[in-house]
Amino acid sequence: MLQAENITKRYADNKVLRGVSLRVDRGEVVAVIGPSGSGKSTLLRCLIDLERVDGGRIMVGGETLVDSQAGGYAGKAALRRVILKMGFVFQSFNLFPHLTVLRNVTEAQERVLKRSKREARERAMEVLDKVGLSDKASEYPYMLSGGQQQRVAIARALAMDPQMLCFDEPTSALDPLLTMEVLRVIKGLAEEDRTMLVVTHEMAFAREVADRVVFMKEGTVRCEGTPEEVFDHPEVRAFSSQAPKP
C-alpha cells in the first residue's frame, strides 16, 4: 500500500531524515515509535506532501508521489490522487472552528469528492456514529472536549474513504482518560483490517494493536519487526522505559 525508500530530508544543517525506508502493506497496522526529534512527524508529513523530501521515493497505492531518481515530484493530478488515498489525523486535531461538527465532516466530501449534500451528510452521520459522536453533529468544535475533537477529526478523515490512515501522535495533546477513548476508536479501526500508520508514544497501545513496529532514532530506522522483536531490542528497551506509561 505504502512504500517509502531511502527518504532524506534536511532543514538547513539539520539532517532530519537520513535515508529512511518504510513499507506498509494492505490491511497492516504499523506503529512508529522513537524519541522526540527523531523525525517521525517529518516522515509522516513527507508521505502526504506536507513537507517535500530532498531525496528518495514514495509510492502510495501504486501511485508515485516522488521519485528523486526519476523526475522528482508527480504532477498536480497525481499528487491529488495520492493525497486522497490517505487520511491524516494530526496531534492538534485541526478541526475547522467556524464549521459545525457535521460540516467539518461534509465540507471536503462536497468540495473535493463532489458528493451531493445528501450523500455527504449520510456518510458523515455514518462515520460520526462510528466514533460515537452523532449526537454532536450540530455543535461547534470549541464546545467539545479534546478527545471528542480528535474523534471528529478521525471521522472527517474516514468520510473521505481513504485507502490508508496516518496518525501523528493522535493522543499526545490529551489527558489519560481522553487518550483511552481515542485509542479505543483507533483500535476499532485496526480490527476492521484497515491499513494504518500510527506515530505514537503509547507503548502499550503499539504493542497491542500494531502488526509491526518501527523504531526511529536520529533520522534513521534503528529496528523494525513484530512488537515482541522490537520491544526486546536493547535500544528500544532503554527508550521505552523512559517513555511515559499510559
Place this chain on the structure above:
Amino acid sequence: MKYFNNPDRLVSLLWQLWQGLGVTMSLFGFTLLFSLPLGLALALLRMSRHKALRLPVQLFILVMRGTPLILQVFTVYFVLPMIFGAAFERLTAVVIAFVMNYAAYFAEIYRGGVQAVPVGQREAAHVLGFARSQAFMRIILPQVIKRIVLPVSNEVITLVKDTALVTAVGMVELYRVARNAASTVGSLEPLFIAGAVYLLINAVVSFLFNRVNRYFSYYQG
C-alpha cells in the same frame, strides 16, 4: 450665536451642509467599495511565493503608508493629468488616491488576519484534498474575516474623517462647506455642526461593525 438664533440662515446652512455631505459620502462609499476588494488582491500578491509579484506590492504598500495621504491626493490630482493628458474629474482623482491609500492599509490588515489563522488549518485542508484556492475561500478566509473586523473598523472610522482632507484640492464637501460658512459669518457654529455629523456617521459605523463582530462570535478560535 449667529446661526442658532437665525432660523433662515440655519436652514440655508443645513441645506449646504447636506449637499457637502453628499460629496463626503460619495468619496467615503466609493473608496470603501473599491479599496476593500483591491486590498484583498494586494494582500494575496504580497503573500505570493513569487518575488516578482511580492516585491512591487511591498514597495507600493510602503509608499502608500509611508507618505501623507494629502500628498498622494495632490499627486493624483495634479501630476496624473500631466502624464495622461486629460484632466480627471475632481471626485475621480481623489477617489483614485484614497482607494490606493486605503487598499494598502487593508492589504496589511488582511495579511495579518491570514497569518493569524493557525497553519494547521491550511494543513488540514491540504490533507483533505482541497486545492489551495478552495482552502483559502472555504477554510481560511471565513476565519480571517472574524479576525479583521475590529482593525478594519478602525480604518473605516479614520476614512470618514480623512475625507475632510480633500478640501486641499478645492473639493467642496462637508468640512469645506462648514469652514466657508464659519469664515463668512465669523462663527464656529457650522464647524461644530459638521463635527457632530462626522460623529454621527461614525456612531453608525461603530454600531454596524459591532453587529458584524457579534455575528462572528458564534464560534471561538
